[in-house]
Each structure stands twice: as structure tokens, then as C-alpha cells.
Amino acid sequence: MIGRVPLRTLLTHGLDDQVRFGAEYVSHEVLSDGRITAHFADGSTDTADVLVGADGTRSRVAASLAGRDLAGPIGFGGIAARTPLTDRTRALLPTIVGDGPVLSLGLAGASVFMQVHDPSGGPAIDPASCTTVPAITEAPSLVWGLSATEKVLPPATVQAMTGPELIEFTLSTVRGWPPAVLELIAAADPGSAAGFRFYAADPDADLTPWPAGPVTALGDAVHAMPPTGGRAAATAIIDADHLARELFAARDGHSTIALATHRFHREMAGYAPAAIRFSMLPLRWLSRVDRLDRPGLRGLAELGLSAASAVHHFNSSLNGRAAA
Ligand SMILES: Cc1cc2nc3c(=O)[nH]c(=O)nc-3n(C[C@H](O)[C@H](O)[C@H](O)COP(=O)(O)OP(=O)(O)OC[C@H]3O[C@@H](n4cnc5c(N)ncnc54)[C@H](O)[C@@H]3O)c2cc1C
Known part of the structure; x- marks a missing residue:
């Protein structure tokens, strides 16, 4: 990455x-x-x-x-930000995030992507090999992104939000998720937060x-x-x-x-x-899970008993080279 x-x-x-x-x-x-x-x-x-x-x-x-x-536009949007990794936030990381990028699907038409970006823990490019281009080592962070239907993330609302508002909005969207995930989102750098509308070609x-x-x-x-x-x-x-x-x-x-x-x-x-x-595949799953969003199931999610209904590891060889 x-x-x-x-x-x-x-x-x-x-x-x-x-x-x-x-x-x-x-x-x-x-x-x-x-x-x-x-x-x-x-x-x-x-x-x-x-x-x-x-x-x-x-x-x-x-x-x-x-x-x-x-x-x-494909009817979905997102909010993404970075949470600086400190001793406190590292302790909050779900174990599964240590294995690679994770996408968790919730019951309210929302999913959360998480990936640790820690160049100090194994750079893709060894800084010592950067003899002609100065090495750039970014501070370690958790890159996270909320994806949701436009019903949950209305584009006009999201585009008008400031960084702190985007983080608050994310927290309200995934309320009931495990407390550690909520703390990680709350600890994000507001300056890194941005909202997006998703587009796709046919x-x-x-x-x-x-x-x-x-x-x-x-x-x-x-x-x-x-x-x-x-x-x-x-x-x-x-x-x-x-x-x-x-x-x-x-x-x-x-x-x-x-x-x-x-x-x-x-x-x-x-x-x-x-x-x-x-x-598009994860969004299709999200639509299916969204259709399961009946009051009883929503209640389970809000109680934190079933915050993430599916987890998908991105094992694409391309992904390791992707920009966040
Ligand atoms: C939150 C988020 C997370 C992402 N994570 C990943 C990831 O992990 N892996 C991955 O592979 N991809 C990821 N992507 C997608 C990735 O950012 C884009 O696919 C990639 O940036 C596309 O590159 P591009 O050069 O085609 O277009 P862009 O990066 O969009 O660059 C287009 C440039 O053209 C400029 N421009 C636009 N109109 C004009 C104009 N009329 N005249 C002159 N300049 C113009 C823009 O200002 C911009 O600088 C992510 C995207 C988002 C939003």
C-alpha cells in the first residue's frame, strides 16, 4: 500500500x-x-x-x-478518514485487521473498510534504496471508510459537511458497532475526513x-x-x-x-x-444485507450483538499496490 x-x-x-x-x-x-x-x-x-x-x-x-x-452515480457514497496509530489506538485495533484489509457489512445499509497503513512496519519500498528520490515515510495510521446507500448518506448532506461533522455522521451511522471500532473512528484526524459519491462506468x-x-x-x-x-x-x-x-x-x-x-x-x-x-461486489452484498434490515434485526445490531454480518478480506494481488 x-x-x-x-x-x-x-x-x-x-x-x-x-x-x-x-x-x-x-x-x-x-x-x-x-x-x-x-x-x-x-x-x-x-x-x-x-x-x-x-x-x-x-x-x-x-x-x-x-x-x-x-x-x-450508483446509489452509494462514502466517508473516509485516517486515524493516527498511537499506543492507545493500536490497542483498539480488531485482531483481524492485522491480517490485511477488512470490510465489515452492517445491518443498516452501511459497511466499514479498515486497513492499517504502517510504512514503518514493513515499507513497500526500502527507504535505503531511495538514492535518487527522497524517501517519504508517512506516519502510521488506520485508513477507514464508511460505504453506504445514498438513503443513509445523502450526497448533498455529506458534501456540505466539515471534517468533524463527517466523523460524527459516521459514528451515528454505525452506532451499536463494537466500542473499539467506534473509538477508532472517533479518534480520526478531522482534517483527513472526506465524503464521496460513488460513480461507476458500465x-x-x-x-x-x-x-x-x-x-x-x-x-x-x-x-x-x-x-x-x-x-x-x-x-x-x-x-x-x-x-x-x-x-x-x-x-x-x-x-x-x-x-x-x-x-x-x-x-x-x-x-x-x-x-x-x-x-461493485461488496456494494451488492451491502444491498442484500440492507434488505434484511428489519426492525428486529436492527435491534440486534444496535445492541451490538451483530454489528458485522460479513467480513471480506481483499486478497487481490493488485490491492497491495493500491493507493489509499
Ligand atoms: C476514499 C477513497 C479510497 C480509495 N482507495 C483506493 C484504494 O485503496 N486502492 C485503489 O486502487 N484505489 C482507491 N481509490 C480510487 C483512486 O483514488 C482512484 O481510482 C484514482 O485516484 C484514479 O486515478 P486517476 O488518475 O484516474 O484520477 P484522479 O486521481 O481522480 O485524478 C484526476 C485529476 O484530474 C484533475 N482534473 C479533473 N478535471 C480536470 C480538468 N478539467 N482539467 C484538468 N485537470 C482536471 C483532478 O483535479 C485530479 O487531480 C479510492 C478512492 C477514494 C475516493
């Missing part, structure tokens, strides 16, 4: 003069020589051989290519419904999926790897840009739909 900030720092290392932050893509045009000019909200432009939209869920680049949004549709050419998109822009599979960022990184290899081949004269994007689209169609379906 690698955190978002170290990942971005590693990916942009040495590219200070190439990366421009704060430039909002608005539109693009294909020039007569086949190159692409991208237009930004501040009136600036950039011209290049290839434009790759990595602009996330509800991508403008992908929408301009497809003529529609590729992803839509895994049965063509994810890149445009002709292969010098403009394409990758990552959440084409295969948005809920975070409940722990695969979305990993799938985006796999996309980037495939596309970069194909573009290097085109640069070196072994193929063309159109062939490179065509091959990339074909490769991605082989793995991205499965990642979307895998990520």
Missing part, C-alpha cells in the same frame, strides 16, 4: 519543468498536422502529439470523445467508444469504479504502463500513435471491466 501523496511525489519526481498544476482543461482541437491543442480555463493552450485525459471520474476529455459521461459497455487516435483517456476517466474493491488506482496505473509502452513503440518508429492507442484500448478492455465488477 502506498499513500496518495508519496505516489504523486514519486511520479512527478524530476518533472518539475514538465508538470503544470492548476490548469483546467476545457476543450481540445486536432490541428491539420495531426497534433493536438488543449485549451485551458485560464486562456492558455498547450500543443502536443498526444492528449491523454487522466482527469478522473466525470472526465471532460472522455466526455468530449464519447459525447456523454462514461460513468454515473462494465458491459465499450469503455473507449471513440476511434483510436491521438486523443484518449485512462484511469477513472474511462473505468470509474467505487473504492470498495481497492482496485481503481491500481487499474489506472496499469493503464498508464500499457499506454506508455505503446507510445514508446510509436515514438521509436515501430508503430503509429493510432495503433498505440488502439492496442491500449484493446488491452484495457481485457482487465478493466473485471475490476469494475469486482469493485
Whole structure:
């Protein structure tokens, strides 16, 4: 597992003069020589051989290519935060969390994901090997995320909440869960709390419904999926790897840009739909458990007798490399 900030720092290392932050893509045009000019909200432009939209869920680049949004809301949302691991909070960790990421399904249409992020307890990258890129060691924390139906987490309500309010809202949603879990949630860093609406692309549709050419998109822009599979960022990184290899081949004269994007689209169609379906699975379980939410069962949950009805360990090999 690698955190978002170290990942971005590693990916942009040495590219200070190439990366421009704060430039909002608005539109693009294909020039007569086949190159692409991208237009930004501040009136600036950039011209290049290839434009790759990595602009996330509800991508403008992908929408301009497809003529529609590729992803839509799926009726679920989430609240996520980090709880710093101290002697006190470590003592509260459920034993099962020590074995890897855990997803617990509750009876009130809500689930809680928990994963220990402790680079000091076994870094994915040995800091001693970081000779050209400075090592970034994040403080140990418990990453947790509440997922629930929009009936439980109305998007407008969640989006208007501050960090402390999001934590309070989570606690009220999972009241009746084991006291240690509630204490861990209550001890979260409010500055790390954020609320999300979940979107997904249709895994049965063509994810890149445009002709292969010098403009394409990758990552959440084409295969948005809920975070409940722990695969979305990993799938985006796999996309980037495939596309970069194909573009290097085109640069070196072994193929063309159109062939490179065509091959990339074909490769991605082989793995991205499965990642979307895998990520939707826990939400399907949650819907089923939600249907069991009758007054008697809710009573059991509130008494803490049946706080978690199912636990799923993510054993995907991809997950270990995913960003939280
Ligand atoms: C709570 C939570 C937990 C998650 N946990 C995991 C996990 O454990 N494992 C995992 O694999 N994935 C996880 N994910 C998913 C992961 O964060 C995303 O899949 C991943 O960030 C997608 O990368 P991306 O580059 O495609 O898009 P993003 O990371 O969304 O990046 C898109 C970028 O484009 C920018 N942008 C948007 N519009 C424009 C525009 N018009 N012009 C210019 N820039 C624009 C945005 O500001 C953003 O910086 C999680 C997501 C959430 C919300």
C-alpha cells in the first residue's frame, strides 16, 4: 500500500519543468498536422502529439470523445478518514485487521473498510534504496471508510459537511458497532475526513467508444469504479504502463500513435471491466444485507450483538499496490 501523496511525489519526481498544476482543461482541437491543442480555463493552450485525459471520474476529455459521461452515480457514497496509530489506538485495533484489509457489512445499509497503513512496519519500498528520490515515510495510521446507500448518506448532506461533522455522521451511522471500532473512528484526524459519491462506468459497455487516435483517456476517466474493491488506482496505473509502452513503440518508429492507442484500448478492455465488477461486489452484498434490515434485526445490531454480518478480506494481488 502506498499513500496518495508519496505516489504523486514519486511520479512527478524530476518533472518539475514538465508538470503544470492548476490548469483546467476545457476543450481540445486536432490541428491539420495531426497534433493536438488543449485549451485551458485560464486562456492558455498547450500543443502536443498526444492528449491523454487522466482527469478522473466525470472526465471532460472522455466526455468530449464519447459525447456523454462514461460513468454515473450508483446509489452509494462514502466517508473516509485516517486515524493516527498511537499506543492507545493500536490497542483498539480488531485482531483481524492485522491480517490485511477488512470490510465489515452492517445491518443498516452501511459497511466499514479498515486497513492499517504502517510504512514503518514493513515499507513497500526500502527507504535505503531511495538514492535518487527522497524517501517519504508517512506516519502510521488506520485508513477507514464508511460505504453506504445514498438513503443513509445523502450526497448533498455529506458534501456540505466539515471534517468533524463527517466523523460524527459516521459514528451515528454505525452506532451499536463494537466500542473499539467506534473509538477508532472517533479518534480520526478531522482534517483527513472526506465524503464521496460513488460513480461507476458500465462494465458491459465499450469503455473507449471513440476511434483510436491521438486523443484518449485512462484511469477513472474511462473505468470509474467505487473504492470498495481497492482496485481503481491500481487499474489506472496499469493503464498508464500499457499506454506508455505503446507510445514508446510509436515514438521509436515501430508503430503509429493510432495503433498505440488502439492496442491500449484493446488491452484495457481485457482487465478493466473485471475490476469494475469486482469493485461493485461488496456494494451488492451491502444491498442484500440492507434488505434484511428489519426492525428486529436492527435491534440486534444496535445492541451490538451483530454489528458485522460479513467480513471480506481483499486478497487481490493488485490491492497491495493500491493507493489509499
Ligand atoms: C476514499 C477513497 C479510497 C480509495 N482507495 C483506493 C484504494 O485503496 N486502492 C485503489 O486502487 N484505489 C482507491 N481509490 C480510487 C483512486 O483514488 C482512484 O481510482 C484514482 O485516484 C484514479 O486515478 P486517476 O488518475 O484516474 O484520477 P484522479 O486521481 O481522480 O485524478 C484526476 C485529476 O484530474 C484533475 N482534473 C479533473 N478535471 C480536470 C480538468 N478539467 N482539467 C484538468 N485537470 C482536471 C483532478 O483535479 C485530479 O487531480 C479510492 C478512492 C477514494 C475516493
